[in-house]
Amino acid sequence: MRIKEVKLRKVLNSFAKPTLEVEVNGVFSSLPSGTSKSKHEIGDVDVDSVLRRFPVRSLIGKEVNDLRDILEVEKEFLRYGNAALALSLSLVKALAREEGKKPYELFGKKGRPIPLVKIVGGGKHARGPDIQEFLVFPKRRNPKSIFLCSEFFHHVGKILREKKTLFGRDLEGGWVTSLKDLEVLKLLREEIDEGGFKLELGVDIAASSLFDGKYHLMGTKGREEMMKFVRSLMKDYDLKYVEDPLEEEDYDGFRELSKEGFVCGDDIFATNPERLRPVARAAIVKPNQVGSLEKTIEFVEKVRELNMMPIMSHRSQDTEDPILTHLAIGLGIPMIKIGISGGERTAKLNELLRVS
Template sequence: MTQIAKVHAREILDSRGNPTLEAEVTLADGSFGRAMVPSGASTGTKEAVELRDGDKTRYLGKGVRQAVENVNTAIAKALEGFDAADQAGLDRRLIDLDGTENKGRLGANALLGVSLANAHAVAASRRLPLWQSLIEVDAAIRGAAAPASGTPARPSVAGRSQAQPLPIGQRPSAPALPVPMMNIINGGAHADNNVDLQEFMILPVGMDSFSEALRAGTEVFHALKSVLKGHGLSTAVGDEGGFAPDLRSNEEALETILEAIGKAGYKAGEDILLGLDVASSEFFDNGKYNLTGEGKRLTPDQFVDFLGNWCAQYPIITIEDGMAEDDWSGWKQLTEALGNKVQLVGDDLFVTNPKIFREGIERGVGNAILIKVNQIGTLTETLEAIAMADANRYAAVVSHRSGETEDTTIADIAVATSATQIKTGSLSRSDRVAKYNQLLRIEEQLALMNPGAAAKYAGRSAFVSLNK
């Protein structure tokens, strides 16, 4: 019996010591699910609203008691007796109950916590790993479970008819483990240093398995620590577990990482590729991109050239938020200049919102979307955004937030949807490593399900559409 018997929430702490919401869903058969909601530091203006109390005398105004109260009263009452197996229906009920475009009345953090906890409870009831249970949820959203002939089509969360789904291609026959995008040098809003760009990442694509890719990334991380010490630089870490040295320029971060890759015994451009999260909305002002650490103030044209020169000089395969979220013309220029060579990921631009993402697709900007569950606020809408990416040949990168918890749901989402990449921080801080450890468990489960065959790892195939 998958009817909901109880919904409960509480206030807990995230990895930055800020309050966040934890939700629990209990079913009539005793099955139980729990989820914790992440929080971002660098946020897009169009993200769903994270409800905070604003009481400066308590947690500096960042408490979430109102969101918790909303779960324990209005949401709990609305979901009592609801069939938890109907994830899309549950998420629709949550959205309708909130009644706002940005989920600002009850709070996206309240809705998301319950939505994810529900998925965990259903998986427990079915005695399946979460990723395996989510495969069926994902298939239904992709239109595989359209209503029978003569049955009225039920609107999906994004307003599409399930009887007329987006033209989505076949999912891979077996789930694949994603390429980890490991943020090993932090800057921007994630660190207190002179580096303007927010993240410098490594992507171990040349390995045959996720576990070997994780080992390679870990060895480079430790080699980088040694390199930084050798240069007399700090090895303190930022919000996402990467190092936050006070480097002389953004380019020095790339050079230092290349040195660490070599020191660890790997080849940059073959075994390991590089990635950037520019987070350019953070330094876009009055039509210019202000690289304060380098004393540069660049027009959109100049900034496109700046990034293009880096891509020609370094083995960069992915750039996130290369242009500001409101600089649509700049995004178009960047896509035309680099879109067939480099993955261009929209984070602040698309905010995991199917409606906004559709506009980006129609405008022809970017070629990938970053998927953050708390940007949109329900599991169904998250899966719809991934499905839309697949339908339009955009890559989907499942991502954490800078304020995280020990929750590992995003690892299961990445595998269930066969997303080719996951972005979940560096190789330190247990809130980041927890996701990598969950992927190791899933890799083992997949291998046990197919004796004699290793679990598939996306590796270089994640970027087959690019000419680099």
């Protein structure tokens, strides 16, 4: 494929903030942004600066014929931060269209990721509970289980409304409630069990956002008290997924908690192969944390080498671009974390339904 046209433009993300979109040969990809961020992320691009400085003309006429070529082109533009990632993802889409393929087919695998979806939000995403995300995922590996998650989402919303504790939705489409952390967990656990929903329950504590030398989760807690509290949550509410239970430098604490439950690391790894250690059972994959498609692929491969599970994830300030779904499928990732409500979320879930 010959690169004939490249355009960069400023567009809006789901939080009505500016972000970068890169268009190549008529197809485009745009960058998401996080609200709760690891200090090890490369950071968001300065869109106006990139629009002024990015050497669009240097791309015109280049030949891109496979994924290896795309990764070689990406190396030339890494100094522009996440703009290099947006370029690479646009090239993936453009090359796939040129060859009559779906974007995931360029990566060599066809996974069947199950959805990990937010039901209730808190933390930096919403006023309410300290825990940032209350999550569910289906017990059975079936892409159409998206509808089971959707049914449960609306079921919980109805109950919160009846209790007069519902106050809208958060950045990722999760319900916002005045209920406290343990009240939310109790409600979700009871509704799953009593309603016969074939779902597992999990949380993203996002502990780094609650840490300033001590943890501020339902009061103030030191490290040992926090670990004891997380253990009690796993046991009392039968949690099958616990993301970021401790702050992002506590490798030893992650290792200890992972012996007792399914612990996933996000901020601690930041999709950076150099930060990855076998201290959790799973690792979140957010390409814009590292700003490179090549580094993202390297990270996923290393996660597998360490016998951990990679989990593809959206960001709180996302866009309607469904490329994340194709990355999850094409890289053979078994789970994809996406909100269940909001156009920027359903764009990815609907793409999963189409492809699967």
